[in-house]
Amino acid sequence: MTSSENLVTQKEILELSFTNYLVKSFVAGNANEHNLLYRTSKNIIAIFLCIDGSYSLRSSVSKKTVNFKSAEANIHYIPTGEFSLTEIAVDTEILIIYMEEDFFFRQIPKDHVTFKNRNTQTFGSVYSKNPYINPKLKNVINEVISCEFTDHLRTLYIKAKAFELLTLLIAQHEEERHTNLKADEIEKMLEVKKLIDSNLNEAYTLAYLAKSVGTNEQYLKNHFKILQGQTVFGYILSCRMEKAKEMLLSGKYRITDIAELTGYRHATHFTTAFKKFFGYLPKTLKTKVLLSGYFSFNLDFELLGALMII
CATH class of the missing domain: 2.60.120.10 (Jelly Rolls)
Incomplete structure (x- = not known):
């Protein structure tokens, strides 16, 4: 390169x-x-x-x-x-x-x-x-940064993820562009997203979120689903699970700590939610991290033209 x-x-x-x-x-x-x-x-x-x-x-x-x-x-x-x-x-x-x-x-x-x-x-x-x-974009970004493959497999993997990121970004913008929501309605829903993202351990209610951005519960439910493609509580769950996965991959947190930071009073409740969301137990991922010697690294790849033909 x-x-x-x-x-x-x-x-x-x-x-x-x-x-x-x-x-x-x-x-x-x-x-x-x-x-x-x-x-x-x-x-x-x-x-x-x-x-x-x-x-x-x-x-x-x-x-x-x-x-x-x-x-x-x-x-x-x-x-x-x-x-x-x-x-x-x-x-x-x-x-x-x-x-x-x-x-x-x-x-x-x-x-x-x-x-x-x-x-x-x-x-x-x-x-x-x-x-x-x-959350979908964030999950793919984390997969790129935590890529464990080497050599040609890493090149192929990063190539696929780069296209996935581009696809998700354009798709998200197209979905927002085709909504009938007004600019101020979209802004309110984005404020709700930011509020959720910055306080994942909070047990939000629809009433609280609606009041925080100056709308009502019915508009919040309808507009959020239109803009995000999922319910408010579905979005909260997605964010919590992606954050939990990120913390597990870092190897710096105990499962009990992760449960608390993502809004669960009991580690067993968190473990059940994680298993239902991802299909495997959090300790399985934690064990994989310890055995594989996971580490974060800067990416700097030149992807050769021979692999770029689709």
């Missing part, structure tokens, strides 16, 4: 040189600001998935800034040539998928409603508002 990063007079040169696409992830603590000089010989489509913290990119030419909060994503155009961006990362964990423009549009129709008015000659985002990373 020819991708390189060099520190030159306090400016990092990020030369995007790869075949078809590249998957990278990184973690940044506290507040980190870097001046990046992007160099690429072809137009790039970049999928940003901000898992945690906040992340910003500011163009020195257009002064355009793109911002990501925790659990937000978007697709961006990076044009051919050389241009400067200021990167600001605060307690950030992010996954980025870079794709060559030609390769990207071999997978997505060029006349697709999302991309038909695209301008790949300037740095910019596809969606005017960042889509939220729902």
Whole structure:
């Protein structure tokens, strides 16, 4: 792989040189600001998935800034040539998928409603508002970061997951676009999602959630189901189970602690819910982690063209 990063007079040169696409992830603590000089010989489509913290990119030419909060994503155009961006990362964990423009549009129709008015000659985002990373997206992201395969199997696995992430992101936006909800109704439902995500140990009621965002229970049930494709309590369960799986994979938590952090008073109740949701006991996953020597790592793969033919 020819991708390189060099520190030159306090400016990092990020030369995007790869075949078809590249998957990278990184973690940044506290507040980190870097001046990046992007160099690429072809137009790039970049999928940003901000898992945690906040992340910003500011163009020195257009002064355009793109911002990501925790659990937000978007697709961006990076044009051919050389241009400067200021990167600001605060307690950030992010996954980025870079794709060559030609390769990207071999997978997505060029006349697709999302991309038909695209301008790949300037740095910019596809969606005017960042889509939220729902539990399905978060689960696939975790599977990418915790990939245990090596060599050609890892390449094949990451390839499949990259396409799955792209599919889920576009599908989620299309579902939201085709709803008949007004902008303020969608915003209220997103606020409910954020409230749930940030307090998974809380035993929320529909009445409390509806009052918190200024709506009523009936609208909350109907609008949330339209936007998310599942009920409020179905969403709460999904979030709790994905968070529990993430904590189990980290190897840092006892099952009793995980149960408490995901809103269960008794570990037995948590274990029953986990088994019903995933089809296996939490201790099974915990044992697998201990035996396999699970660890987190930064991804930096060049995926060869021979594997890209679909």
